[in-house]
Amino acid sequence: MSNLLAARSLMAMALGFHIIFAIVGMAMPLLMVLAEWRWLRTKEEVYLIIAKRWAKGTAIFFAIGAVTGTVLSFQLGLLWPRFMEWAGPIIGPAFAIEGFAFFTEAIFLGIYLYGWQKVSPRAHLAAGGVVVISGIVSGVVVVMANGWMNTPTGFTLLNGLPSNIDPIAALLNPSGLLQAPHMILAAFAAAGFAVAGIHAFLLLRQQGNVFHQAAFTIALTVGCVSAILQPLSGDFLAKRVADFQPLKLAVFEGQVHTEKGAPFRIGGIWNSEQEAFDYVLEIPYALSLMLHLDPQGEVQGLKDFAKENWPPIGIVRTAFQIMVLIGLIMMSLALWAAWLAFKKRNVFESKTFLKAMVLATPLGFIATEAGWVATEVGRQPWVIVGYLKTAEAVTPMPGVIIPFIFFAGLYTFLTCIVIWLMWRHVLASPTQLDMMRNVKEAKQA
Amino acid sequence: MMGYEATLAFVLLVSLTFYALMGGADFGAGVWHLLARGSSRRDQHRLIGDALGPIWEVNHVWLILIVTILFTAFPKAYVQISITLHIPLTLLVIGIVLRGSAFAFRHYDVKDDEIHVRWDQLFAISSLISPLLLGVIIGAMTVGHFPVNSESFFQGYVSPWIQTFPLILGIFTLSLFAYLAATYLLLETNNAQLQEIFRKRAIIAGLVVGFLEEAVLILGKSGAPQLWGELQYSLWGACLQLGVGGFAIAAVWFLLTRRYWWARTCAILQVTMTIWAWGIAQFPYLVPPDLTVFNAAAPEITLQFITAALFLGALLLFPSLFYLFRIFKGGQKAQHE
Numbered sequence: 001m002s003n004l005l006a007a008r009s010l011m012a013m014a015l016g017f018h019i020i021f022a023i024v025g026m027a028m029p030l031l032m033v034l035a036e037w038r039w040l041r042t043k044e045e046v047y048l049i050i051a052k053r054w055a056k057g058t059a060i061f062f063a064i065g066a067v068t069g070t071v072l073s074f075q076l077g078l079l080w081p082r083f084m085e086w087a088g089p090i091i092g093p094a095f096a097i098e099g100f101a102f103f104t105e106a107i108f109l110g111i112y113l114y115g116w117q118k119v120s121p122r123a124h125l126a127a128g129g130v131v132v133i134s135g136i137v138s139g140v141v142v143v144m145a146n147g148w149m150n151t152p153t154g155f156t157l158l159n160g161l162p163s164n165i166d167p168i169a170a171l172l173n174p175s176g177l178l179q180a181p182h183m184i185l186a187a188f189a190a191a192g193f194a195v196a197g198i199h200a201f202l203l204l205r206q207q208g209n210v211f212h213q214a215a216f217t218i219a220l221t222v223g224c225v226s227a228i229l230q231p232l233s234g235d236f237l238a239k240r241v242a243d244f245q246p247l248k249l250a251v252f253e254g255q256v257h258t259e260k261g262a263p264f265r266i267g268g269i270w271n272s273e274q275e276a277f278d279y280v281l282e283i284p285y286a287l288s289l290m291l292h293l294d295p296q297g298e299v300q301g302l303k304d305f306a307k308e309n310w311p312p313i314g315i316v317r318t319a320f321q322i323m324v325l326i327g328l329i330m331m332s333l334a335l336w337a338a339w340l341a342f343k344k345r346n347v348f349e350s351k352t353f354l355k356a357m358v359l360a361t362p363l364g365f366i367a368t369e370a371g372w373v374a375t376e377v378g379r380q381p382w383v384i385v386g387y388l389k390t391a392e393a394v395t396p397m398p399g400v401i402i403p404f405i406f407f408a409g410l411y412t413f414l415t416c417i418v419i420w421l422m423w424r425h426v427l428a429s430p431t432q433l434d435m436m437r438n439v440k441e442a443k444q445a
Numbered sequence: 446m447m448g449y450e451a452t453l454a455f456v457l458l459v460s461l462t463f464y465a466l467m468g469g470a471d472f473g474a475g476v477w478h479l480l481a482r483g484s485s486r487r488d489q490h491r492l493i494g495d496a497l498g499p500i501w502e503v504n505h506v507w508l509i510l511i512v513t514i515l516f517t518a519f520p521k522a523y524v525q526i527s528i529t530l531h532i533p534l535t536l537l538v539i540g541i542v543l544r545g546s547a548f549a550f551r552h553y554d555v556k557d558d559e560i561h562v563r564w565d566q567l568f569a570i571s572s573l574i575s576p577l578l579l580g581v582i583i584g585a586m587t588v589g590h591f592p593v594n595s596e597s598f599f600q601g602y603v604s605p606w607i608q609t610f611p612l613i614l615g616i617f618t619l620s621l622f623a624y625l626a627a628t629y630l631l632l633e634t635n636n637a638q639l640q641e642i643f644r645k646r647a648i649i650a651g652l653v654v655g656f657l658e659e660a661v662l663i664l665g666k667s668g669a670p671q672l673w674g675e676l677q678y679s680l681w682g683a684c685l686q687l688g689v690g691g692f693a694i695a696a697v698w699f700l701l702t703r704r705y706w707w708a709r710t711c712a713i714l715q716v717t718m719t720i721w722a723w724g725i726a727q728f729p730y731l732v733p734p735d736l737t738v739f740n741a742a743a744p745e746i747t748l749q750f751i752t753a754a755l756f757l758g759a760l761l762l763f764p765s766l767f768y769l770f771r772i773f774k775g776g777q778k779a780q781h782e
Contacts, residue, residue, distance in 0.1 A: 056553045063549030066502055067542045073512045074538050077527030084516050085524045089743035092517025093750045099510045100758035106506055107765045110499040111772060113553075118772050167750045397531050397602055410539070414546055421554055428555040 004391055006400040007079045010407060012376070014072055017411045019372055020365055021065035026135040026184075027191030027222070028058035029109070033128035034218050040121055049430065050215045052116075054195075057425055059113055064414060066106070071407075079400065083383050083393035086162065087148075090155055093167040094145040101138035105131055139187065140180040147176020150375070151244045152384050174244050178237040179375070185230045186371065189330060190364025192223020197361025198426055200354040211430050213348050220347055220357070223364070224334035231331055234324070235290065242291045242299070245385065248378045250302040251313050252320040253287055254280060262287040262299035267321070270314040275303070277317075311380040319373035326367035333360055449748035451729075453518045454738040456755055457511060458724040462717055464507035466625065469618075471501045473626030475544065475572020476619065477646065478565065485638055490565060494552060496633045499773045501548065503766070505541070517751050522731040522741040526582075529591040533578045533606050540574030543567060573619065580618030584611025587669045587723070589733035610661075610668030617657040621716055624650035628696070628712040631705045633774075644700055647708065651697045658689070658719065671733050675726035685722040689715055 001009070032054040039047035073095075077084050108130040115124055148154075154170030155162035199216035203209060242249045249255070254265040254277045264286030268277035288297035302310060333356060340347045348354065383390040447455070474493045481489040516523040527534065551564035585606040595601030627647035631640055665673040676682040696711035729737040742748060 053555075056555060059553035060549045063502065063545050063553070066505065067545035070505070070509055070541055071538045073509055074527070074534055077516060077523050078531050078534060081524040081528050084527070085520045088516040088520035088523065089747040092513065092520070092743070093747065093754055095513045096510075096517060096751050096754040096758065099506065099513045100754075100761055102509065103503065103506045103758075103762050104765055106502040107769045110503060110769055114499040115772055163744070165744050165746050167747060395528055395531065397528060398598065403535050406539075410542065414542075417546075417550060421550065425555050 001401050001404075003398055003400050004394050006404045007394050008390065010400060010404040011075060011079055013404070013408060013411065014068065014075055015376075016369055016372065017415070018065065018068040018072055019368060021061050021068060022139065023183075023187035023365075023368060024191050024194075025058065025062040025065040026139050027187045028054060028061065028195075029112075029128060029131040029135055030188065031191070031195060031219055031222060032058060032112075033125065033132055034222070035215070036125050036128060038214075038218070040125060044214075046210050046214050049211065050218070053425075053429065054215075055113055057422065059109070060418065060421060062109060064418065066102075068411075069102075079395055080383065080390075080393045081395055083388060086388055086393075087384060090152075090162060090165055090167060090170045091145045091148050094141050094148075094171050098138045098141040098145075101134045101141065105134040105138060108134070136184060139184055141171070143180045143183045144171055144173065144176030146375075147179045148173045149382075149384050150179075150248075150379055151175035152387060157387070174240055175237075178233070178240045182230070182233045182237050182371075185226045185233055186364065186368045188222055189226035189230055190223075190368050192219050192221075192226060193330060193333075193357070193364045194361050195219035196223050197357050197359075200348075200357040201361075202426065202429060203348055204351065204354050204358065216348055220337055223330075224337050227327075227330040227334040227364075228338075231327055234327060239291055245378075246300040247302055247305045247309065248311070248316075249291075250300055250305075251311055251316045251378060252374065253299070254317055255287070255299050255301045256303055257301040258298065258304055259301065260288065260298045261285050261296050264290065268317070270317060272313070309381065311378050316374055316378040319370040319377065322370040323367045323374060326363050326370070330360065330363055330367070333357065449745065449752055450518075450738045450742045452752060453514060453742075453748060453755075454728060456752075457514055458721065460507050460511045460514065461724070462720050464504070464511060465622070465716060465720055466713060467500070467504035468507055469576065469622040470625040470629055471497050471504050472544070472572045472576045473619075473622030473624070474630065475569050476623040477626055477630065477643070478572070479569035480646075483642070485642065488636065488639060489642065492630060492634050492636075492639060496630060497548065498552060500769065501545075503769065505545070508541075514751065514755070518743055518748055519731060519736075519738060519741040520743055522736045522738075525591055525732060525736060526586065529602065529605050530582055530585055531602055533581050533585070537575050537578040537582065540571050540578060543571035544575065547571060576619040576622045577615040580615035581606050581611045583618070583723070584608075584614030584669075586732050587611075587614070587665075587672050587727060589669075589671070589730065589735075591732055591735070608668065610664050613657070613661055613664055617654070617661050620650060620653050620657055621719070624654045625712055625716060628700075628705070628709040632709055640705070644703065644705075647712075648697055648700050651693065651700065651712070655690075655693050658693075671730070672723070672726045676722060682722070682726065685718055685725070689718045689722065692718065 032051045035047045035051040035054060038044070039051060108127040111119065111127040112124065112131055115127065119127070148170050151174045152170070153173045154166040154168070156164045158164075196216055196219040199212045199219060203212045203216060206212065238249065238252070241252070253262075254268050255262055256276055261284070263282035263284045265277065266281040266283070268280035271278050285295035287299055289295050291297060291299060302313070336353060336356070337347050340350060340353060344350070379385060381389050381391065383393045474497060478490060478493050512523075515526075547564045547568035551561050551568060554561070585608070588605070588608060588610055591605055592601050624647065627643050627650050630643045631647065634640060662673070662676070665676075676686060692711045692715035696708050696715055699705070699708035699711060727733075729739060731738060731741055
């Protein structure tokens, strides 16, 4: 393994690991705040128990997200020093904003987790609200900084170095502005579906358990609203990619040659010898229609671009397709849920729907990872598109394979522990009998 | 009026101080967790867990802020430090990951069973890693003279930090954090037995800190001549050293006479002055002799922007921090029977 490949693998792994904890840590606070808000409104004890339960799970994910995020802030320099020297003055201020958002998030999460008896119920709920907002802010800012790597703005190149820096213009780069909502929606959809899936699983085992019914409803609502909005946000983002990174879009959509009236392609395997996709299913004119609202619109093909600047086509295209497919499945499930809610006035009586939701538990995370691979591998061979190649940014220190192997072991260990802890969490969830006892105790107290 | 470079260097020093006083003390508490003995062992562990719980995540963010300021405002220095000190920086973050994960696994689990002993052990042992490495990294930055175009791996990536001065500074940092933690824990409990235990530990730690502080200074004469020169041959250097010594003696005196609030205050001032003595002596260097806050600085516009961001952020941060500490550290102390 070359040093560059080791560095790229380590970075990809560290990000791919962090992203799961970051999105759960961002989305779960909304779920627990909604549950607590329901409790304050209805005074039904079940919502308080849900909020407290979810808070514990959130705390684990938040803590792992925080420490792995710290790893990343160091690894940016440890692995990509030339990139940071270039980019630090331009997108660094965004990370300063993120730093304070993270401070706020950590402060109010501390109050939320430990302050049940120490502050008034309203102040407690407000603390949860601050956690939600600051979590979203830090997510938005980080993704916008990432967007800058795709569509770098806010500087001019002078003698090979950036000058006339404008940090605000850099932050408000074209890709980042649309990547950010896509990521935030992905977080809420993924976490909402995952939590709903777990409670659906338990509802199938213990029918009529009010704890799981209430928890399922809240998580499903958040997941479904996000899953319905997500394809819309993806459509905006794809149009933006078509404008600013036509090569990347051509790879996403499997567009080899430039053509008018381009079809939307489903499936296909990249044949690198023939430089064509085999086994593709085509929907005529659909891609031109989607991108340009015109069936004869022109879509650029990847052959228009120098081959040395092509990203790894098979990986990017496959990841993109997985993301889109899952996005559509999740949207369909969300519409199904909406129909059940509208027609039957409840979402937990249909066993088929519950089973479908159980199967959908990991989908949001898979789609998020796939989307991340599509956008990040799709950016290769550049680290800052058009300005700095990844290979030029890598650390001169040899032997990066050693930290890669070490972190692979460490993150595998942490993954196993977290899955095991969540399993304990699920097993320890209250049965219907416990719930009745709890409510009785609460009333006596 | 200070220029932006000096202002941001000052903010870095202040952030480092906060990190040491807050995040550092959390690591120090891990040392006492590891050393907990006797019949009250479980109570000591519980005291430490309760004290850290609501605040350890926040305390940790200071380090992220430091890294952020460094790569935004002084990118050339961040890059050079990241390349040369790759190994200790990696070990530092491994310590951070293990310590934080172990704490979360231990305290946010739904059940309470045997496995928690293992998480406690991991928490305590990994608490030693990061302070040691933090000291080593700061020590290596103090010694400076990072090799350019080094011929061997050892010369380029190992010898800059495997030296007497950085290593002794690592041990000193660990003892300093443990000392702080002991003086804080005293005020976190009403239990007389626990107070007595941590009083003794604070006194011993205070003496160890004093001894190591002298060792650092003496080794600095040959190991970090730039630091030594500034501290020995300037008026402010003498004043700061006198201040550190004075507060150290006062802290031990207040511990002996059981005036804990005063002891903690003196310990905080002692640590603050220690860090500032280092910072002022190091100024304007980030890594002597080549990287200063002036020649490693980002363009002016970036410095202006991040200064503004830090100022606005501080307006948000300090009231929130005050609120947090008032809720959990201000009022009634927990009972630990």
